[in-house]
Amino acid sequence: SSELTQDPAVSVALGQTVRITCQGDSLRSYYASWYQQKPGQAPVLVIYGKNNRPSGIPDRFSGSSSGNTASLTITGAQAEDEADYYCNSRDSSGNVWVFGGGTKLTVL
Amino acid sequence: QVQLQQWGAGLLKPSETLSLTCAVYGGSFSGYYWSWIRQPPGKGLEWIGEINHSGSTNYNPSLKSRVTISVDTSKNQFSLKLSSVTAADTAVYYCARSAPCIVVVPAASCWFDPWGQGTLVTVSS
Numbered sequence: 641s642s643e644l645t646q647d648p649a650v651s652v653a654l655g656q657t658v659r660i661t662c663q664g665d666s667l668r669s670y671y672a673s674w675y676q677q678k679p680g681q682a683p684v685l686v687i688y689g690k691n692n693r694p695s696g697i698p699d700r701f702s703g704s705s706s707g708n709t710a711s712l713t714i715t716g717a718q719a720e721d722e723a724d725y726y727c728n729s730r731d732s733s734g735n736v737w738v739f740g741g742g743t744k745l746t747v748l
Numbered sequence: 749q750v751q752l753q754q755w756g757a758g759l760l761k762p763s764e765t766l767s768l769t770c771a772v773y774g775g776s777f778s779g780y781y782w783s784w785i786r787q788p789p790g791k792g793l794e795w796i797g798e799i800n801h802s803g804s805t806n807y808n809p810s811l812k813s814r815v816t817i818s819v820d821t822s823k824n825q826f827s828l829k830l831s832s833v834t835a836a837d838t839a840v841y842y843c844a845r846s847a848p849c850i851v852v853v854p855a856a857s858c859w860f861d862p863w864g865q866g867t868l869v870t871v872s873s
Binding site for chain 2: 667669670671673682683688690726728729734735740742
């Protein structure tokens with residue numbers, strides 16, 4: 641399968657920890673990358689590789705993976721973290737990219 | 749710091765050909781893959797295809813018959829053409845860069861960064 645599956649929506653109380661998950665067969669061969677997208681803006685890379693953050697991404701964002709599941713964790717969620725989050729990887733062939741359907745994160 | 753700037757026609761009629769170009773500023777063009785990704789209004793991201801500096805391409809199988817991605821290394825630009833558009837092709841189109849995957853045992857690591865600003869393309873009669 642070349643699909644990545646995400647929960648459509650997740651909510652978290654301000655300051656609490658939230659985990660967003662992504663499942664797919666390709667994740668056994670490829671680490672997921674994670675993107676944050678706010679309304680009207682282009683996606684922004686927040687996590688890549690085993691657990692790497694680009695410059696400028698707060699350290700409350702972290703990533704992990706196990707088997708066919710990748711997770712994005714936000715420890716101490718802030719109001720500005722409210723956004724859509726997408727996971728992404730190459731598929732098992734290595735020639736095609738796949739995206740998860742996205743998770744809408746609401747910070748309460 | 750690498751920046752991607754994209755442009756192209758924003759309003760098309762059904763059956764026309766969508767044409768977008770993305771220019772790369774401030775970094776190397778070779779050694780990377782250059783992708784097009786789209787997002788229909790209110791929906792998720794869909795990868796369209798990619799090209800490297802030597803012109804080698806990969807396409808989304810669901811769009812392959814209508815997509816052509818080309819590169820102009822003299823201008824550090826790459827372009828997307830999508831033929832026979834319909835209303836279903838209405839979307840914001842993004843260009844993005846990816847590097848060859850890095851193996852970090854037990855898996856490989858690949859990602860898109862940076863992205864262009866996006867171009868809304870509307871198909872309507």
